[in-house]
Amino acid sequence: MEAAESPSELIRQANSAFVSEDYAEAAELYTKAIQIDDSKSEYYVNRAHALQKLERYTESKADAQKAIDLNPSDPKAYLRKGIACFHLQQYEEAQEAFQASSTHGGNDAGIRQWLTWTEEKLLRSKKTPVTIKHDWYQTESHVCVTVLAKNLSPDSVSVQFAPSTMMMKAKLPDGTDYELNLNLSFPIVPEQSSHTVMKTKVEIKMKKCDGIRWSSLEGQAPVNVKQIPVAIPELSAQPPVYPSSSAKKKNWDKIESEIKKEEAEEKPEGEAALNQLFQKIYGEGSDEIRRAMNKSFQESGGTVLSTNWNEVSKDKVTVKPPDGVEFKKWDE
Structure with missing residues (x-):
């Protein structure tokens, strides 16, 4: 035998x-060693490291704590433990472990x-929440909510529509989270609703189920709500006035026209413009172009983006960092 x-x-x-x-294999072998001898703190430390590479932070923290129990003086x-707690967003416990x-x-x-990283997270979490204002207006067919948040990345904003609710989530430039939840007064059509992220705001447009005038954005719908009247030039030269949460009357037709003009004139700049170009190439390109872009980007660590499938299909695409930049793999 x-x-x-x-x-x-x-x-x-x-x-x-x-x-x-091969972190999965390493973790398995460390486990076998521990099953034979569970008295060595270094075995648990090693497995905790492998588990962190696998992003299994809860298990990694448990191993680190077991190692501390076995050897309270093992740095x-x-x-x-500190690294595991950091990734689990347990920043105060992480700070204690690092100290x-x-x-x-x-x-x-x-x-x-x-x-330093942990203290930054703690400081950020203790900041006074930023107050983000929002307003709304309506047309015959849509209810529009304007969230006055500047410099948001489109990738950091998500909006979910349901027949009677709307939920927006965003990561603000300072790293804090913003959330807006609305219980709507009247039903909307989720699949015909949308949002647009601009430099100074987020515009959310919700399609009405019925062409009725909303007396309020949120709350229970009142009984006997009337249809929004259509302006008839022969009878009235004034456009219909729609209700708002603002006490001051506003010409919403004019505002909507200005918003559409601003959206049309607003052009992406810098990295946003470059990303838009790449998205256009990817969206309109052939299957070979898409494969080439995916393969080159992934294999080069994001330093190469090629559309030539004949070239990139022959071999692995190597990392090509910008001049003066040295590419290194992250190692905790």
Whole structure:
């Protein structure tokens, strides 16, 4: 019968797999070693590191804590716990772990960097929430909500429509989260509703189910709501006036016209313009162009974007960072 492998041999194999970036294999081998000998804190520290590479942070934190229980003076155990807590957004606990790692002789430079990142997260979470104002107006066919938030990235904004609700979520430029939830007075048509992200605001347009005048944006719908009257030039030269949450009367037809003009004139700049160009090429390109763009972007770490499938299909696309920039893999 073949003799069982020793924990030290399993650890050697696991370390080799880790160096080869086969983190799943490394974690499995560390587990086998622990099953034979669960008294070594370094075994748990090593597995915690492999689990972090696999983004299994809850399990990694448990391993780091087990290592601390076995050896309360191991700086690497506190470091692994701190990193796991950081990714779990448990910033106060992460800060305590990094400080403990430093106290027990951990790598000062690395720990200082993690402490800086953690303190930034804590400071950001304690900031006074930014007040974002919103207003609304309506036409015969749509209800429009304007959220006055500047410099939002389109990728950071999501809007979900339901027949009687609207929910907008966004990541603000300072890193804080914004959320707007509306319980609408009247039903809308979700599939015919949309939103547009501009430099100074987000415009949300919701299609009405019925051409009725909304007396309020939110709340319970009143009984006997009348249809919005259509302006008839022979009878009246004045356009219909629609209700708003503002006490001051506004010419919403004029405002809507100005908004449409602003949307038409607003052009993306810088990186946004470049992204729009890439999206246009990808959307209008052939299957080979799309494959070439996907393959070159993924294999080059985002440094190459090619549309030539004949070229990129022959071999793996290498990393080509900009001049003066050195490309390095992230290693915690």
